[in-house]
Amino acid sequence: MKRQSRLAMPKGWRFTISAGDHHAGRQVFVDFECYKCHEVAGEDFPAPRVEQGNVGPALSGMGAMHPAEYFLETMIDPNASAAWRIKHHKDEDKGYLGADGTSKMPSYNDTMTTQQLIDLVAYLKGLTAGAHQH
Structure with missing residues (x-):
């Protein structure tokens, strides 16, 4: 009889982000500018700022368009989102890309706490007004 490891993953397990506080997330949005x-x-x-050009996408309505995990990934790895946008929005102005083809969005992995990240995702998920379809 083979002994089952205590480290086995439960069947059907899937990573999900816990619920955050959208009011605190709005403050994170402000604090990190x-x-x-x-x-x-x-x-x-x-x-x-006008001189920046079209850097990041407008976020109005995005909460209705993407799961929480999408927002989480875009903040942990901004290039993952950039690659998707390049593929699916070929005619869009790519103001969010640097000359090297990577996202201009900085990494906040060393400055944002996990709780701030979770709360920011809650704020972004709450941005449902004005949603548009892909």
């Missing part, structure tokens, strides 16, 4: 590159219609954030 995400509004400098990402427009959110209906919010009173300062507008992205």
